[in-house]
Amino acid sequence: MSTEPASPDAFLEDAAHYPGGHARGVLFPRSAADIADMLRRVPAALPVGAQSSLTGGATPMGEMIISTSKMTEVVSRSADRITVQAGLTVAAMQEHLTAAGAWFPPAPTFTGASAGGIVSTNAAGAATFKYGSTRPWVEALIVVLADGTILDLHRRDVTAHAGTFTLDTRSGPVTVPVPSYVMPDVAKRSAGYHAHSNMDLVDLFIGAEGTLGVVAQITFRVMTTAPQSTLALIPCRSERQALDVVIALQHASLQTRQAADPAGIDTAAIENIDERSIQILREDGADKANDVTFPEGSRVALLVQLELPAGTSSAQAYDQIGSALTPDAPDGALTRFCQLLERHSLLDVTELALPGDRRRTDQLIAIREAVPAGVNRRVGVAKREIDPRIEKTAADMVVPLEAFGEMMDVYRRGFQARGIDYAIWGHISDGNVHPNVIPRSYDDVVRGKEAILEFGRAAVALGGCPLAEHGVGRNLVKQALLRQLYGDAGISEMRAVKRALDPEWKLAPGVIFPR
């Protein structure tokens, strides 16, 4: 281990481009013991992984940066577990698993993110509808507390009793109060500290964004086999039509899982892009570049990831698709999928990438990814050419699917009433979308933030969560959304947790809430 801090210049910004990043230096531990030693010697530290944070949470504000980039070992692997150091990227972990036929389902879209980063933000992938977020896949953690205590935590070993945890630390016994707020019951949540009466200590550190301890090592549960899946692109004529087919697909998928029906429809993810997003793809030529045509009048496009029974061949898939509407169609997931689309008058316009057609699958994924890329580029251009104060202004909210249509109306009304150009895309199967401002002036950013706070109030009123997967970080609007969700009392309860484990406020100060 090098004990001398290196120049922090390459570590002063995360993917949120949060302004003002500065640091005392950067240290590169190789083990939990190194992290403990470092924490004992510095007054303030910010753990960082790949710095792909979209909230400024991985932007240093004068702390010593503790980068996990040299902690990239796979420590061990069994059939359904993998233990890795915190700096290993999701892509590298997935590659390691693929070699053994295994798979880590909750991987976020950005696979350059580190294992420690996805745990610390409770990241969620597109397939949350089937597999959940990172949290339930974490079996064990090695965490280093601010005073250098190394905790080796295994799920189900330590649970809260009478609203507290009691821990032995280097500084003596510590009582950690469990907050009393009730978390919204939604598919994904990255909104401050996890809390419920008999919670597991492992869960306290998941989603804590580096404020309670530095994650050094993680044991994840993994799937022993990767599923076979296929993608379908479905252009819809209205948001109502899109929502109806999403609800029907989810309903069918839940039935399939309940009955373990091998011929049933089994969707893992449904992504959506709105009309403005489709227009952006056309303006940027991303539709042509990926050989995709959206019919005139397409208001929403859905990208459905459908899982198929292992071993489904292209010929079988062809057979099911080709004869789905005939009386002697073979029963199977694709037959039923086509029949469902036909009932929603969508079969004619749907394109299915056949299982194994990697090129077409990649093109359909590229279409989805071209939307945020196009919007981010527009934000960058506006910042350069119109006003340097312009920044990405976007929400990341989740509501129960029953309230999704109503929430979409809230987003649209809020932006339109303020004359803001915007695009909305996301993970419709989780009720989680990203409404984004396409700024034409700094004023759009200011009014966009005001709209997002309004959305947050509506999301909470509809039983949702205004912070779904990216966390809170240093972003002041996100910190305000967290306050809207749990009130000042909830933030005080989080502060009490922080004070118990980190009385000197050493770790990631200013992240999630101000001191």
Ligand SMILES: Cc1cc2nc3c(=O)[nH]c(=O)nc-3n(C[C@H](O)[C@H](O)[C@H](O)COP(=O)(O)OP(=O)(O)OC[C@H]3O[C@@H](n4cnc5c(N)ncnc54)[C@H](O)[C@@H]3O)c2cc1C
């Ligand atoms: C193009 C793109 C796509 C994205 N897609 C998704 C998506 O699909 N789903 C999703 O959930 N997110 C997504 N994100 C956001 C981001 O990738 C996630 O938040 C990710 O989990 C961050 O991992 P990281 O290694 O980059 O962590 P960093 O950005 O380095 O850190 C994030 C936070 O975690 C803390 N932290 C990092 N490592 C540790 C550690 N070892 N111990 C304690 N604290 C630590 C940091 O202090 C910081 O607060 C996306 C980002 C980009 C740029």
